[in-house]
Amino acid sequence: MNKEFNCPVEATISLIGGKYKSVILFHLMGKTLRYSELHKKIPKATDKMLAQQLRELEKDGLIKRTVYPVVPPKTEYNLTEFGESLSPILNAMCNWGESYLNIPSQCVEES
């Protein structure tokens, strides 16, 4: 697999371009969420997809996964500093989607 990129844009997309990756990252901005909370926010993703994308984001150093050895199980996800550095991009994507695609904003969280 070729991991060299000619263009920064291409490199960036390779990290956040997955079907649910940018959405996951967006929901985790400035927050810590449990697996089930994350899943509620992205209902269309199956467990398989969600777990897989989370593993990749973790491998790429964008998110941190914390497992609490309790019953019932508890796993929390949050962005690393590296992940947080994506905020300008994620916010730009959210704003654009709202403005130009008229997507109802469930991104700007209601409390």
Next chain:
Amino acid sequence: MNKEFNCPVEATISLIGGKYKSVILFHLMGKTLRYSELHKKIPKATDKMLAQQLRELEKDGLIKRTVYPVVPPKTEYNLTEFGESLSPILNAMCNWGESYLNIPSQCVEES
């Protein structure tokens, strides 16, 4: 195919998330390029991929394709206003890729 999105970010990615789409859009920002010029800037893409992604971008109203009926053939691509509105996102992705991934910038064009 489900075209409804829960989140603006997801909707945005669905338009620019293709392997070469964001790179194409980026190279066309504020410019008009011929097919061959575009291909030179994205050498890794095959003719098939480049043409396919260009068709999709055209279908989604992000780029305009102009064919000149001359010999040899001449086809030019440029962003629509809709496409230009993505500039903040594309620039953010380029800046981030340069800053955090240390990709040599061939994005900021040398003349």
Next chain:
DNA sequence: CCGTATCCGTATCGATACTG
């Protein structure tokens, strides 16, 4: 020059079932 057509392997994604 600007593509399309065909074939084909791989990666992505979904559905379902199951588990500590």
Next chain:
DNA sequence: CAGTATCGATACGGATACGG
């Protein structure tokens, strides 16, 4: 609760050949 395992469909992407 937080996943994994398995199977299968389809989309993505590359190689090559060809055409107006």
